Amino acid sequence: MLRIADTFVVERPRTVAAALALLDAHGDKARLVAGGTDILVNIKHGLHAPEVLVDLKAIDGLRVVDLEGDVFELGALVAIHDLARHPGVQAALPSLARAAGLIAGPQLRRMGTLGGNICLDTRCVYINQTHFWRDALGYCIKKDGTVCHVTKVGKKCVAAASNDTAPVLWTLGASVRLASPRGVRELALEDFYVNDGEKNTVLAPDEILTHVRVPRPAPTRRMAYQKLRVRDSIDYPMLNLALAFDLDGGVVSNLDVVVSAVAARPRRVKRLPEGPLSAALIDEAAALAHKQVRPLTNINGDVAWRREMVPVLLRRAFAEALGEEAAA
Ligand SMILES: Cc1cc2nc3c(=O)[nH]c(=O)nc-3n(C[C@H](O)[C@H](O)[C@H](O)COP(=O)(O)OP(=O)(O)OC[C@H]3O[C@@H](n4cnc5c(N)ncnc54)[C@H](O)[C@@H]3O)c2cc1C
Incomplete structure (x- = not known):
């Protein structure tokens, strides 16, 4: 059929x-x-x-990039390319500009939009295939089937959130504005996503995401974004990690790490340390991230290797946020 x-x-x-x-x-x-x-x-x-x-x-009106007030406003139709290259975004939200610049390839970044990226469907090696391929396999829970080929026994779809802007926008405390015939509602981006690969957002079928709102970061805020993919020229993430923290007088506080491309929803690393910036603090954060993040076979790339790359990306993100050359 x-x-x-x-x-x-x-x-x-x-x-x-x-x-x-x-x-x-x-x-x-x-x-x-x-x-x-x-x-x-x-x-x-x-x-x-x-x-x-x-x-x-x-x-x-949906292409606005307004960085004037205490809350920045980004229109849903801002092209990914424009987000990546906008000097104001690069200065005020460098992790977002970097994440946008690492999405897909140049042509796709010119066509693709911020709203489309936030609403991107989840991905899995068993779903992003031709109809012929999926038919031969007998389909899967996400579409037309009853089996999850990743977990084998699970009844819940574990296709992965694969959008690069989502983890960064979590660490920036962003919210989304949604318009519908019932009016306009604003939700924290964290509350926009749910842990269900079949449909991982609470966006109703009659709703449109119109704007993304990002609080102006404090001058002490440092941020970074790291991504793992097969081909740096075009591919979706096999793993991505956003980092933000305050650095004041050499002391790290409000450390936030969000990892994605592992489950249907980005995942925040919990119980992260605070205190004087030191190798020990970064080691502790890296160990916690490694312990808490467990990739599945839903995305290409060996799962054990992807897990080992979690602390590596975290260390690179610290280096990036601190302006160290080793970050790239
Ligand atoms: C080869 C290839 C590589 C890619 N690599 C990456 C990558 O590395 N990282 C990454 O994040 N993405 C990647 N993508 C996916 C895609 O290019 C981007 O995510 C892009 O930002 C999607 O935006 P769009 O405007 O094209 O979305 P569309 O394709 O137009 O829409 C995507 C989804 O969002 C919904 N939607 C769009 N706008 C709105 C809105 N305003 N309100 C409500 N719903 C909306 C649509 O109905 C659809 O369900 C890749 C795609 C390809 C083909």
């Missing part, structure tokens, strides 16, 4: 209200598209068969 849509209609609304009206009118037959760099691949693979694609790119 071939599940790829034969045709779909593309609607191009000019306002958020018009886009919401289209979602309302077409219900579960409609899907949103921004840059299309993820959803079009998934449609080709038969993961979705929308009758209507609501293309957001003609909507004005």
Whole structure:
């Protein structure tokens, strides 16, 4: 049974209200598209068969990068390329600019958007395949099947959050603004994601992510982003790690480490140390991250090696945040 849509209609609304009206009118037959760099691949693979694609790119006002106030505002349609290259973002939110610059390859970064990245579907070696491949395997829990080929016994999908901006935005305390026919709600990004690979966000089918809001970091805040992938020129993460901490008078506080590409939701490392910046403090944080993060076979790359790379990425992130050359 071939599940790829034969045709779909593309609607191009000019306002958020018009886009919401289209979602309302077409219900579960409609899907949103921004840059299309993820959803079009998934449609080709038969993961979705929308009758209507609501293309957001003609909507004005969602490309804003406002770094003026105490809370920065980034529009959902800001291109990943523009986020990576924006001098203000590079200065104020260097880990976000770096993460954006490490997404996919140049063409995809120009087409792809921040909103699309935050709403990126989860990924797994058993789902991001052609329909033919998945049919031969007997499908899986995420689409059309009943088995999880990763856990073998589990009834829950463990496809991995694979978006590079998500862990960074967690460490920056970001929130997302969601518009729907019921009005606008704002959620901490942490509350936007749930630990379910089938659908890892609380975004309702009739909601649109319009803006990302990031509190202006204190001058003492240091931040970094590290990523592991097969080809540095284009690939999704096999593992990624965002780091942020305050450094004041040589003392580290509010240390935050978020790791992703391991489960359906990014994972925050718990019980991290505080105190004078020292090799011992970094060692302790690295050991805790290694203990708490256990990759699965949902993503390419040997799981034991990916786990061993967790403390390595954490050390590199410290070096990056402290401006040391070893970071790259
Ligand atoms: C070869 C390749 C490599 C890639 N590598 C990476 C990588 O390294 N890291 C990474 O993070 N991504 C990667 N991607 C995925 C993708 O290019 C990016 O995540 C991109 O930012 C997605 O944005 P988009 O606007 O194209 O999303 P789209 O494909 O348009 O949409 C993605 C999803 O988000 C939904 N959506 C889009 N905008 C909104 C909105 N405003 N409100 C609500 N829902 C919305 C869509 O309905 C869809 O479900 C890669 C893709 C390819 C093809």
